[in-house]
Amino acid sequence: MNRKAKRFTVGGVLLLGLLAAWLHMADKNYVYKALVYNFADIDDNLIFDQRTVDAPAKAQPWPQAANYNKVVFPDGLQQLHEELESVAFLVIHRDSILHEQYWQGYSDESLSNSFSVAKSIVSILVGAALRDGAIKSIDQPVADFLPSFKEGDKQKITIKHLLMMSSGLNWDESYANPLSVTTEAYYGTNLKKVIKRLEAVEEPGKQFSYKSGDTQILGMVVEAATGKSLSRYAEDKLWKPMGAEHDAEWSVDNPTGIEKAYCCFFSNARDFARIGKLYLNNGIWNGDTIVDPAYVRESITPNGLFNASGKPADYGYQWWLLPNYKGQNIFYARGILGQYIIVIPEKETIIVRLGKKRGERIDGHPSEVLAMIDAVNGVVE
Numbered sequence: 001m002n003r004k005a006k007r008f009t010v011g012g013v014l015l016l017g018l019l020a021a022w023l024h025m026a027d028k029n030y031v032y033k034a035l036v037y038n039f040a041d042i043d044d045n046l047i048f049d050q051r052t053v054d055a056p057a058k059a060q061p062w063p064q065a066a067n068y069n070k071v072v073f074p075d076g077l078q079q080l081h082e083e084l085e086s087v088a089f090l091v092i093h094r095d096s097i098l099h100e101q102y103w104q105g106y107s108d109e110s111l112s113n114s115f116s117v118a119k120s121i122v123s124i125l126v127g128a129a130l131r132d133g134a135i136k137s138i139d140q141p142v143a144d145f146l147p148s149f150k151e152g153d154k155q156k157i158t159i160k161h162l163l164m165m166s167s168g169l170n171w172d173e174s175y176a177n178p179l180s181v182t183t184e185a186y187y188g189t190n191l192k193k194v195i196k197r198l199e200a201v202e203e204p205g206k207q208f209s210y211k212s213g214d215t216q217i218l219g220m221v222v223e224a225a226t227g228k229s230l231s232r233y234a235e236d237k238l239w240k241p242m243g244a245e246h247d248a249e250w251s252v253d254n255p256t257g258i259e260k261a262y263c264c265f266f267s268n269a270r271d272f273a274r275i276g277k278l279y280l281n282n283g284i285w286n287g288d289t290i291v292d293p294a295y296v297r298e299s300i301t302p303n304g305l306f307n308a309s310g311k312p313a314d315y316g317y318q319w320w321l322l323p324n325y326k327g328q329n330i331f332y333a334r335g336i337l338g339q340y341i342i343v344i345p346e347k348e349t350i351i352v353r354l355g356k357k358r359g360e361r362i363d364g365h366p367s368e369v370l371a372m373i374d375a376v377n378g379v380v381e
Contacts (some may be wrong), residue, residue, distance in 0.1 A: 035178060040186065042087070042113045042337060042356060045266045049255050051231040053239050053248040055271075060243025060286075062270055065096040071379040073099075080371055084338055085356035087112060088269040089372075092277065092350040093380050100269065109246055111266040112354045115335030118250075118265040119215045121234065121275060123163060123299055123318035125222050127283065127291035128237040134225040138163060142217060145224040146195075153200035159221060161204040162214040163317035164303045168202035171213035175336070182212055186263070189254045191216060208305040208313035212262035215318060219261025230259040242274040242285055263335075269352040275333070276343045276350035279319075300331040314364060322365060322373075330373060340369060347380050 081089060087106040091099040106112065114121075129135040138160040143149040149157060154169075161167050174180035185194050195217060202209075219230050226233050231250045239248060248271065251264035278284075279300065283291030299317040307313055314321045322330040332342040338358035342351040351372055359367040 040113070040115065040175075040263075040336065042339075042354070044113055044264070045111060045249050045251065048251040048260075048264070049253075049257075050249040050266070051229065051252050051259060053231050053235045053250060053265075055244040055247050056240040058243070059245040061245060062092065062273070063096045065093060065098045068097060069099055069101075071099055073375050073379065077371060077375045080359070080368055081355075083357075084359060084368060086338075086353060087356065088352065088354040090269040090273055090350075090352040091376055091380075092273050092352075094348045095277070097270075098380065106354075108268055108270050110268055111246075111249060112268065112339070113263070113335070113337075114265045114267065114272065114333075114339045114354075115263045115337060116212070116215075117272070117275075117333040117335045117339050117341060118261065118263050119212075119318040120333035120341070121238070121265055122215050122218050122222070122230070122261050124275070124278070124291055125230065125233055125237060126159065126163065126218055126317075127295040127299070128233070129222050129225050130295060131289065131292050132226070135159065135221070142221060145221045146217070148196045154198075157200065157204045159218070162218045162221075163299075164205070164305060165208050165210050165214050165313075165315060165318075166205050166303075166305055167211065167214045167217070168200050168204040168206070168209075169198045169211065169213055170201045171198060171211040173211050185212065185216065185260065189257070191253045191258055191260065192220070195220065206305075208303070208307045208315060215262035216260070218318075219259055222261075223258065230261055234265075237290060238275075238278075239271075241288060241290060242278065244271045244274060246271060269354055272341055272352050272354075273350050276341045276352070279331070280343050280345060280348065280350060300329075311364070320365070322369075325370075325373070326377075328377075332369060334366065334369070338366065338368060340366075340372075342369060342373060344373065344377070347377065349376060349380055351376055 087103050089101045139158050142157050143155050157167050172180045174182055185191060198213060223230055246268060248267040250259045252259050279296055282293040283289060283296040300319050301316055302321055302323060303316055305313045319331050320334055328344055328346045330344050332340055334340050338355045340353045
């Protein structure tokens with residue numbers, strides 16, 4: 001090795017050593033895991049600590065429709081599934097499975113990451129805690145539950161501000177930057193410390209600004225209010241009452257830590273569809289009220305806020321909305337890689353799609369969501 005090459009090698013080693021030392025001193029060791037795995041994946045339950053959400057001893061299986069898997073969808077929909085690497089596509093019509101399809105070895109039992117679909121689940125759990133009386137009102141200050149919010153302008157933030165994605169906190173919703181707070185929350189091991197560092201930089205309740213941190217705080221509020229982990233509360237209020245067929249999982253930041261509330265609830269298409277059915281039926285499951293209908297209606301009504309571009313948010317309480325889409329008022333939960341629970345109340349229909357890729361946006365909504373709605377509307381009455 002010549003002198004120049006040797007000097008370059010030594011310099012590179014020193015640089016890497018300095019970088020490693022800085023990452024350690026800055027408490028950013030999570031970056032190594034982020035670099036190894038590069039980007040979030042639907043099978044990340046294999047790389048994180050998980051907490052089980054137990055299914056009941058007696059499940060409530062979905063019945064099959066008389067024309068189960070006999071409806072014919074447009075060829076373009078099948079092509080779209082293949083292009084975006086869908087792993088599950090399920091259509092529930094009037095409480096029966098009309099159509100289901102799986103790819104790449106996935107099945108009706110396979111666990112798959114829902115990513116931000118979990119945000120809608122957390123919103124439901126807030127509603128359940130309200131009904132239980134553990135939370136008195138969504139206008140309660142977060143500081144009533146989390147002491148770190150008794151400081152400065154964070155005292156102004158209420159549960160409602162978080163539900164509406166309008167906290168005004170300085171959370172950087174960046175997925176590509178390995179040093180962003182979003183990356184640290186996903187790959188790190190101390191979510192409480194991440195949340196405690198946040199500062200109020202804008203007036204809450206004034207502008208819609210999508211931030212996973214808002215949902216993470218909601219999850220921590222539910223835990224503090226109920227005295228139960230988010231997984232246990234979801235088990236008690238959702239998974240067991242709704243008769244889920246399989247256990248679910250929720251990623252936690254460390255084995256004794258807390259759930260990644262803003263993401264990382266793992267289940268299958270059939271059990272995810274139960275979330276849609278619960279809200280299709282106004283929070284009532286087989287005659288039992290899990291969430292008050294008034295809260296459900298508020299959750300799927302536009303919250304009246306505008307985003308930074310001055311456009312209506314098309315957002316309720318952690319639910320995405322398609323108001324008056326071709327004469328229908330549709331609401332849906334969505335995850336970053338194209339995970340969806342779509343509810344079309346006028347057609348008593350629920351669509352679940354799980355997969356590895358998402359398409360382009362049209363007016364803020366994923367193009368595949370619109371394509372699936374159009375295709376399903378064409379085959380159901």
